[in-house]
Amino acid sequence: MKLFFLLRFSSQYFSILESRFSLIFAAIFFAFTLCVTGCVSISDQGLTILFSQPVEQLVSKISSDNSLELNESDETVENLQENEPSVINFASPLQRKLNIDHWRSMPIWPKPIAGVEEVRSLQAKPLFRWQHQGFIDLPAQSKDNQPETASTKALLDEKSPTSDESVAKIAQPKQMQPPLVAELQQIASRDHLSGWNATIILARQAPELLTSNHLNRLEELSLKSISYDIASGVRDESGLKPAQQDDSSEKIKLISNSMQAAAAEAWCYALAKQLGEATDIFTKTGLALQNEEISDAVRLELMRGIARKIKPRLIPALNRQMAESELQQTKVSSLTLAALDACICYAIQHPQSMSENQTAELQSVMTIDPESLDPSKLWPENIWDLRWHQDNQVVNRFGMWLALTKHPIAQSYLTRRLNHLEHSVQYHALRNLGLLHSETALEKLRDIVETRPGTSRAVALMAIGIQDEKLIYRYRSDEAAIVRLAIARFAGQHLSSESVKALQELADDEDLKIQQAVVQAVAGWPNEKAFPVLSTAFISGGVPTRNKARKRLEQRFDLVMTAIQDEQSDREDILKTISRSFQLASNANGVLFNESDSPVQSEKPEQKKIREHVRELLKQLGQSSDSSLKKDRHSREIISLFEQSPQAFDDVLNEQGMKQLEQILKQLSSLRISEAEKVVQLKNGSLQQRRRSAHYLAEQAKTKTLATWKLRLIAERLKQEQDLHVCRDLMMTIKQDTTQEARVVAQSGLTHTWPDVRILGCQYVQKQRVPQLAPFLLPLLQERNPSVQRAAILACGNCQNPLVIDGFKDAENTQQTGLRSLLGTVNRETELLVIAGMARLGDEQGRSELLKLSYSSETNTRRQVVRIMGELQDQRLVEHLIRIGWTEPAPDVRLAVLDALKNTVPLNQQPKIIASNSTKQKMQIWSEWFDESKL
Secondary structure (H helix, E strand, O other), rough: HHHHHHHHHHHHOOOOOHHHHHHHHHHHHHHHHHHHHOOOOOOOHHHHHHHOHHHHHHHHHHHOOOOOOOOOOOOOOOOOOOEEEOOOOOOOHHHHHHHHOOEEEEOOOHHHHHOHHHHHHOOOOOOEEEEEEOOOOOOOOOOOOOOOOHOEEEOOOOOOOOOOOOEEEEOOOOOOHHHHHHHHHHOOOOHHHHHHHHHHHHHHOOOHHHHHHHHHHHHHHOOOOOOOEEOOOOOOOOOOOHOOOOOHHHHHEEEEEHHHHHHHHHHHHHHHOOOHHHHHHHHHHHHHOOOOOOHHHHHHHHHHOOOOOOOHHHHHHHHHHHHHHHHOOOOOOOHHHHHHHHHHHHHHHHHHHHHHHHHHOOOOOOOOHHHHHOOOOOOOOOHHHHHHOOOOHHHHHHHHHHHHHHHOHHHHHHHEEEEEOOOHHHHHHHHHHHHHHHHHHHHHHHHHHOOOOOOHEEEEEEEEHEEEEHHHHHHHOOOOOOHHHHHHHHHHOOOOHHHHHHHHOOOOOHHHHHHHHHHHOOOOOOOHHHHHHHHHHHHOOOOOHHHHHHHHHHHOOOOOOOOOOOOOHHHHHHHHHHHHHHHOOOHHOOOOOOOOOOOOOOOHHHHHHHHHHHHHHHHHHHHOOOOOHHHHHHHHHHHHHHHHHHHHHHHHHHOHHHHHHHHHHHHHHHHOHHHHHHHHHHOOHHHHHHHHHEEEEEEEEHOOOOOHHHHHHHHHHHHOOHHHHHHHHHHHHHOOOOOHHHHHHHHHHHOOOOHHHHHHHHHHHHHOHHHHHHHHHHHHHOOOOOOHHHHHHHHHHOOOOOOHHHHHEOEEEEEEHHHHHOOOOHHHHHHHHHHHHHHOOOHHHHHHHHHHOOOOOHHHHHHHHHHHHHHHHOOOHHHHHHHHHHOOOOHHHHHHHHHHHHHOHHHHHHOOOOOOOOOHHHHHHHHHHHHOOOO
């Protein structure tokens, strides 16, 4: 306090003095202040150091702030107290995050499902192997108009290659914004832990800004064991290793091998960007590679980094490692993999040098002459011995290297690997065949696409890439979700009329993940191209997809839309308004929003004539006075016309009343028209016929929405049907629809006599979130059947109608109670569902009860509550989730907290977290992110 008071007084006093004498006196007064307060003792040498800098600079350091900020690079003041380490005043949250030695390794080669273009893009922007866990890239300024790099997309997880759901993410650092670069430059000027980390990151993100001092620091970090104070991050100058100091484990620590490896990677990358002769630029790194005292982690990064510019055969350590790897064909070391990585790195960075290999004569894999295949002497002589290696990682890398170098034996080698026992090897071989970019390899990939379904087909399609876009889009309706997902991401990377059509179809996919992938795929597209795709997702997608599309539309067009769109017509009205205001066209659902609103007015005259003719034929069909010959002629004409224009019959049948419709269908059924027969048999057929008809209609509904007349009759049949199999299939006909007719069918299910059918009705409301059916859910809340009551509670919580919270009085003035009336009257598990439903509907009591239950003594209850909080996606709960995550003792609940945070916070705002982080580390990153977001 005494020091602070004197400094504050001196700062205020000398701010009014303007002469040079005053500045000199200020510096003397500062030195005297330090002596008086006992903070330092100044000798003759100390005074010399003190005045070796310009006086103005010293005074500016004193008077620029009311508190004293020490820079350890200045030799003016060494220590404030004898027994306490220097304390750094962190100027920004980023500096605080970087003041930790926490580097983790990441894969540097894209997964096979990413396709060939992802590999070729590495020439301009590599995937850095080491990532700092405290560094969080700032989001792009334009959230929707920034193109998304292919490396940020979900990639195939090799550990479970046969699963369509096995998708992992590899994060590529985003392009940093100028303010962040400037801040990194400022932090990198400091000689302490945060400055070292900032230098490494700056070298990778903006190597053109590095000075000779930065390069020297990277060299030092890579090759020397530097120690620092754990509490402050300040460099330790004692010269002793941590093990030689008392209680060193709590005070002094050496930088980790991981940090040294990250520095070596950044050092080599920065040198590769320097102008000049490669051998001169990499002289120091080459000498360092010969140093036997450096760690293996640094050695392998130097091998990879040097190979960006230097021929692999000229790297002695790399050649030696290749020779050693020949001795062990069943085991693989990290250095062997690094040597292969170095060869791949050189092939990617020097594609023009690979053309010489294409002129070599084709040879057998068994008899290889390295000299003829490597006339330029680019590669280690022993690299060919790795072709027989049994380790999958070596096999995959060797195949990738062969493909990149265009060796004549590449296709033969890769084709053999297509029958490997390991699926991951097969997938890598498929992708590497695409890298050959030859007609024979393309034909092989086409054959794989036709013969192998699932993940193999998806990888093969991505390997074909832009060589045959038509083939890729041909499989956009493939039964495997992984194929459709890959096509959605491919379409997002290649803007064209075909990609727009493909994404519009996939926006209506039955898989919710694919729908959301479609919305994400157009993130970098211009508004006029993205609008048709987002419109389709907003109209036809599931509720989460519609919400995501709505947010994207709001961001693009700077508007606010209602969060709940009950009717499809409401959503169409919104899109029409956007279309007119911004002069955009969308063909979502076949309607051009900037044209006539009425599809009847825009129909072709031929369609109107066909419909009139159908009306006349149906009218004549019911006339009994006609001769049998005339009836036969009419019947044949109806059958023929029904096959040619089924939509015209649907339009006419939709116009009929219920009694007239049943009569017409009975007559059409007598003509053996299958569509009419199936519906008629639901009422008049035997049990087996009813079951077959119901199953037929359920299968038909999977691919398209049933005609209105069919749904009207299904609703009537469902009311009287007592066979559970028939009822279940009839309910399946509306599984994907929210039309008014579909809601009538669901209403019949909710009021059915069988409890299982009522449960199916509740499940429909829960999935489709139809607020109009809320009144029919209220009686089911009082059901004695616990399964029906549970299904009704879940449906109420998701129906988006607050009416179900307290209920209402019906036409007979009878109070229909809601969810709130169940509190305290049901068991604990059911009550949790009630509270969750109330919270989803925005009820404050439900939200408050949910917060209370998050502190329950039962682990299972806390886990369920946290999961529900994540489903709410309420940003107000983020702070609460982080708070309970710190104190939660159960590991499974902590994992649930992390999942809830990821579901609640938008992806482009989340902190960067690596899967290898521990749960505690992830919670710390989230906590720091939240603290920073409040600044």
